[in-house]
Amino acid sequence: MATEFVQSLLLPASSHPVWVAVVTVLSLFILRSLLKKLLKQKITNFPRKFPEDREKKTKAFYDVAVVGAGPAGSTLGYYLAKAGRNCLLLEKKKFPRDKYCGDAVCKTAIEILMDMGIYEKLIKENKARVADAGGLCSPGGLSYIGRSKEILGEIPAALACKRWWLDEAIAMAAKRAGANLQENSGVKDAVFDAKSGLWTVYLEDSDKTYKARILVCADGAPSKLATKLGIVKRPPDGSCSRAYVESGTHKFKADGCIFYHKDMLPGYSALFRHPNNELNYCVYLIPGNPKVTNDDLPYWHDFLMKQDPNISKSLGPGAKLERMKAASLRLGGEPVSHRDHVLVVGDAAGMIDPMTGEGIHHAMEAGKMAAKFIDEAMYHGNYDKDVMRLYHDAWMDKFGSDFKWSFAICQLLYRFPILLDAATAAIARKGDKFLAAWADIMTGRVPKIHLLRPEFVIVITFELVSLIVRRALGIEKKREKKLE
Ligand SMILES: Cc1cc2nc3c(=O)[nH]c(=O)nc-3n(C[C@H](O)[C@H](O)[C@H](O)COP(=O)(O)OP(=O)(O)OC[C@H]3O[C@@H](n4cnc5c(N)ncnc54)[C@H](O)[C@@H]3O)c2cc1C
Numbered sequence: 350m351a352t353e354f355v356q357s358l359l360l361p362a363s364s365h366p367v368w369v370a371v372v373t374v375l376s377l378f379i380l381r382s383l384l385k386k387l388l389k390q391k392i393t394n395f396p397r398k399f400p401e402d403r404e405k406k407t408k409a410f411y412d413v414a415v416v417g418a419g420p421a422g423s424t425l426g427y428y429l430a431k432a433g434r435n436c437l438l439l440e441k442k443k444f445p446r447d448k449y450c451g452d453a454v455c456k457t458a459i460e461i462l463m464d465m466g467i468y469e470k471l472i473k474e475n476k477a478r479v480a481d482a483g484g485l486c487s488p489g490g491l492s493y494i495g496r497s498k499e500i501l502g503e504i505p506a507a508l509a510c511k512r513w514w515l516d517e518a519i520a521m522a523a524k525r526a527g528a529n530l531q532e533n534s535g536v537k538d539a540v541f542d543a544k545s546g547l548w549t550v551y552l553e554d555s556d557k558t559y560k561a562r563i564l565v566c567a568d569g570a571p572s573k574l575a576t577k578l579g580i581v582k583r584p585p586d587g588s589c590s591r592a593y594v595e596s597g598t599h600k601f602k603a604d605g606c607i608f609y610h611k612d613m614l615p616g617y618s619a620l621f622r623h624p625n626n627e628l629n630y631c632v633y634l635i636p637g638n639p640k641v642t643n644d645d646l647p648y649w650h651d652f653l654m655k656q657d658p659n660i661s662k663s664l665g666p667g668a669k670l671e672r673m674k675a676a677s678l679r680l681g682g683e684p685v686s687h688r689d690h691v692l693v694v695g696d697a698a699g700m701i702d703p704m705t706g707e708g709i710h711h712a713m714e715a716g717k718m719a720a721k722f723i724d725e726a727m728y729h730g731n732y733d734k735d736v737m738r739l740y741h742d743a744w745m746d747k748f749g750s751d752f753k754w755s756f757a758i759c760q761l762l763y764r765f766p767i768l769l770d771a772a773t774a775a776i777a778r779k780g781d782k783f784l785a786a787w788a789d790i791m792t793g794r795v796p797k798i799h800l801l802r803p804e805f806v807i808v809i810t811f812e813l814v815s816l817i818v819r820r821a822l823g824i825e826k827k828r829e830k831k832l833e
Contacts, residue, residue, distance in 0.1 A: 389742075390735065390738075390739060391739075392725055392726060392729050392731070392736060392739060393729065395729065395731045395733065395735065395736050396731060397729060397730040397731060398546070398730055398731050398732075398733075399546060399562070399730040399731070399732075400730050401730075402562060402727045402728075402730045403727065403728050403729075403730060405432075405433040405434065405435075407435060408435065409560070410547055410560035410561055410562060411435050411436065411437040411529075411559060411560065411561040411562070412429070412434040412435045412436060412561065412562055412563065412723075412727060413425075413429055413434060413435070413436045413437065413561055413562065413563045413564075413565060413723055414436075414437045414439065414539075414548060414550050414559055414561035414563070414564055414565070415436060415437065415438045415439065415528075415565040415567055416439050416536045416539070416550070416564070416565065416566055416567060416568050416574050417439070417440065417441075417566070417567035417568035417569060417695075417697070418438050418439070418440035418444075418516070418520045418523070418530060418532075418567075419448065419516055419567060419569055419695060419696070419712065420458070420515070420516065420519055420695065420709050420712040420713045420716065421567040421694040421695025421696070421697070421700075421712035421713065421715060421716045422438060422440070422565065422567030422568075422694065422695070422716065423438065423516070423519040423520040423522070423523045423528075423716070424461060424465075424519060424523075424712070424713040424716030424717055424720075425565060425567065425694060425716035425717070425719050425720050425723075426438040426520075426523035426524075426526075426528035426530070427465055427519070427522050427523040427526045427528065427716075427720075428716070428717050428720030428721065429528065429720040429723060429724065430523060430526035430527035430528040431526050431527075431720075432720060432721075432724040434720075434723065434724060434727065435529075436523075436527075436528040436529065437528070437529045437531065437550075437559055437561060438520070438523055438524075438528045438529065438530045438531065439531050439534045439535075439536050439550065439552075439559075440520065440530065440531065440532050440533075440534060441533070441534065441535030441536070441553070442532065442533070443532045443533050444516065444517040444520050444521070444532060445513045445514065445516070445517040446513065446516070446517075447512065447513055448512035448513075448516060449589070449590075449591045449674045449675065449676040450512045450591065450709075451589070451591065451619055451621055451629055451631040451633075451706075451707070452509050452510055452511055452512060452515075452621060452623070452629050453480075453507050453508075453509060453605065453619070453621050453629075453707060453709075454477070454507060454508040454509070454510050454515065454709055454710070455506070455507055455707065455709070455710045455792040455794075456504055456505070456506055456507070456710070456789070456792065456794055457710035457711075457713070457714055457792070457793070457794055458508075458709050458710035458713045458714075459504055459505060459507075459508055460504060461710075461713045461714070461717060462518075462519075462713075463504070465519070465522045466522070467518045467519065467522055470518070471508075471510055471514060471515070471518055475624045475625070476510060476511070476514040476515075476518075476624065477508050477509065477510035477514070477515070477624065478508065478509045478510075478604070478622065478623060478624040479505040479507075479508055479604075480497070480505065480506060480507040480508065480509060480604035480605045480621070480622070481496055481497055481505075481604055482494055482495070482496055482602075482603040482604045482605075483495065483497065483506070483507065483603060483604050483605040483606060484603070484605075484606055484607075484776070484784065485606065485607040485608075485609070485773055485776070486606060486607070486608045486609065486659045486773075487609055487766075487769045487770045487772070487773035487774075488609045488610060488611035488614065488766040488769055488770065489611075489766065489767065489769075489770035489816075490658075490659070491770050491773040491774055491777065492606075492659065492773065492777075493773055493776045493777040493784065494603050494606065495776070495780065495781040495784040495785075496781055497781060497784070497785055497788075506785060506788050507605060507788075509604070509605070509621045509622060509623050509624070509629070510623075511623065515709075519713075533554075534552055534555070535552065535553035535554065536550055536551070536552060536553065536568070536574060537551045537552060537553045538550075538551045538577070539551065539564050539574065539578070541564075541689070541690060541691075543689075546562065546690065546732070547560050547561065547562060548560065548561045548562070548563075548564045548690065550564070562690065562727070562732065563690050563691070563692070563723060563726075563727075563732055564690060564691045564692075565691070565692050565693075565694055565719065565723075566578070566580070566691065566692070566693045566694070566697045566698075567693075567694045567695050567697055567712075567716070568697050569695070569696045569697060570585045570676065570677045570678060570679040570696040570697070570701075571585065571677065572585075572679060572683075572693070572696070572697040572698075572699075574697075575683075575686075575691075575693045575697050575698075578688065578691065580683075580685055580686070580687070580688050580691065580693055581683050581685075581693065581697065581698070581699075583683075584677075585677035585678055585679040585680075586636045586677075586678070586679065586680050586681075587616075587633070587634055587635050587636055587643070587677065587678035587679075587680050587701075587703075587706060588634045588643040588646050588675055588676070588677050588678060589631055589632065589633045589634065589646075589675065589676060589677075589678055589706055590631060590632045590646050590647075590649075590650040590673050590674065590675045591629060591630070591631050591673070591674045591675070591676075592629075592630045592631075592650070592670040592671050592672070592673050592674065593627055593628070593629055593630075593670070593671045594620075594627060594628035594629075594630055594664065594668050594669065594670050594671075595627065595668075595669040595670075596625050596626035596627045597626065598665070598667050598668050598669040599628055599663070599664050599665050599667075599668045600662070600663060600664065600665035600668075601620050601622065601628055601663040601664065601665075603620075603622070604621070604622045605619065605620065605621045605622065606619065606620050606663070607619050608620075608653070608657060608659055608660050609762075609766070609769055610649075610653060610657055611766045612640070612641075613632075613634070613638065613641055613649055613653075614637075614638060614759075614762050614763045614766055614769075615635045615637045615638065615703075615704070615759035615760070615762050615763050616632070616633050616634045616635045616638070616641065616649070616706075617632075617633055617635075618630070618631060618632040618633070618649075618653050618657075618660060619631045619633070620660070620663055620664075628664075630654060630660075630664070630670060632646065632649050632650045632653060633678070633705075633706035634646055634649065635678075635680065635703055635704075635706060635759060636680070636703070637703075637756070637759045637760055637763050638763050643677075646673075646675055647673060647675075650673050650675075651673075654668075654670070678696075678701050678706050678708075679696050679697070679698075679699040679701060680699060680701045680702070680703045680706070680752070681699055681701070681703050681752040681753075681755070681756060682698065682699045682700060682745070682749040682752045683698045683699040685741065686698040686740070686741045686744070687734065687737035687738050687740055687741045688734055688737065689732065689733055689734050689737070690732040690737070691737065692719050692722075692723070692737060692740055694712070694715050694716055694719050695708070695711070695712030695715060695716065696708055696712060698715070698744075700712055700715055700744070700748075700749070702748075702751075702752060702755050702791075702792070702793050703752060703755040703756050703759055704755040704758060704759060704791060704797075705791055705792065707792065710792065710793070711748055711793065714744075714747065714748065715744045718740070718743055718744055718747065719740055722739065722740040722743065723740075748793045751793060751796050751797050751798075754796075754797035754798065755797060758797060758800075767813065767816060767817070768809075768813065770812075770816055771809050771810075771812040771813035771816055772787070772809055772812075774812040774815075774816065775805075775808040775809045775811075775812045778808065778812065779808060783808075786804075786805075
């Protein structure tokens with residue numbers, strides 16, 4: 350039967366339905382990409398409506414009012430101010446302030462921190478630690494901890510930095526660059542006047558108002574302002590816990606590790622080490638598993654640290670953890686992140702990868718992209734919805750459209766946890782370079798479609814078949830490399 354199928358595949362391409370289907374799908378895909386490129390609008394296609402905005406001089410209003418000075422808003426503020434634009438950055442809290450997070454800062458964000466001149470300072474002041482020894486533990490108990498420093502060189506794979514320090518550093522960099530950072534300034538509302546083309550921004554605890562040409566909602570996962578304005582239309586979908594583990598009370602020796610539990614997939618938990626040897630223990634609940642809801646977060650947080658053999662061993666019997674803190678995750682990208690004179694950036698626009706629950710790097714990347722886009726839009730003096738859409742399309746092209754693959758892979762992992770075992774076995778076989786390439790895909794630096802490249806497909810398929818055979822024969826020997 351199988352031989353007949355293989356023989357039939359070897360028939361001339363034109364006459365076999367499988368080849369015809371593959372060629373048709375590929376042609377349609379290429380045609381769609383070509384059409385998209387050909388029909389792509391440019392900012393210069395739109396009429397100039399506010400010619401005076403080209404001038405980078407002080408006006409009676411702000412060029413841009415950014416609501417929220419997290420990584421998205423502050424990065425945007427930094428690059429806008431650098432471009433000479435008059436930017437108001439409104440933040441409801443006072444820095445430094447806590448933000449519940451795993452504190453894992455990926456390569457893309459590190460590059461931007463380097464560009465802003467913040468990275469070296471954070472390391473020097475012992476506020477951030479480069480993660481060198483890191484890896485993963487699969488649902489079937491296979492694990493690998495590799496080293497990344499020698500492989501990656503100048504730009505590390507990840508950094509552990511408390512948001513207390515990270516967010517303050519980015520916000521202060523924006524301020525130094527010239528953005529008008531106003532702390533303790535929670536925004537209550539914003540109203541647009543079409544005649545003047547200006548927003549009036551209202552604060553929560555003050556009668557003070559501000560006028561701006563463009564409004565940016567960068568107020569995090571709840572996305573209250575963009576929801577109020579009717580741009581974002583759904584609540585956040587995932588959730589994540591955090592608990593710091595006191596230095597000297599745990600047994601974890603690596604810098605970071607991701608732990609998958611088969612009953613909680615596609616979610617996972619993680620341990621990450623800070624410069625002072627404190628740990629960050631996090632549990633990410635990612636949608637896609639009908640048996641796990643966001644209400645189960647306290648259960649999983651407690652269960653994994655006590656019952657998961659790898660996590661409980663890493664923590665040790667004397668580990669002192671702070672009380673669980675939790676916050677929501679808005680995953681997978683919002684379908685719309687723009688409107689006349691408005692952009693939505695970072696978590697507020699759902700820029701968290703469903704495979705990892707991480708979004709600092711996308712928030713910063715989008716903040717930088719939005720700044721460049723706004724500077725260009727101001728040069729052309731048009732902020733109509735169709736112009737602002739070019740920003741939405743740009744971040745979708747860069748990383749957002751990849752989120753749909755992440756959702757699909759999450760479903761695969763939930764249904765077939767053995768795939769994660771096979772991937773972990775492949776990483777263990779191929780070593781640190783393979784782990785670094787895997788991390789680049791997981792963190793969205795490289796599109797998820799790269800998982801279909803032969804260097805991944807061949808080795809993971811080999812490990813998959815070998816695991817299936819060993820499990821079928823009952824001779825599977827766990828190649829677990831103990832966490833050192
Ligand atoms: C528990 C947990 C763990 C996570 N772990 C990681 C991780 O390890 N790595 C990673 O990359 N990502 C992680 N994430 C995701 C990451 O936290 C977000 O992607 C990132 O914070 C997005 O930045 P942002 O600037 O868009 O939003 P935020 O960081 O949420 O910043 C929004 C800012 O807006 C302010 N604000 C809100 N409302 C108003 C208002 N009305 N007026 C004025 N200001 C306002 C807030 O005070 C805040 O400062 C985690 C998330 C959670 C919940």
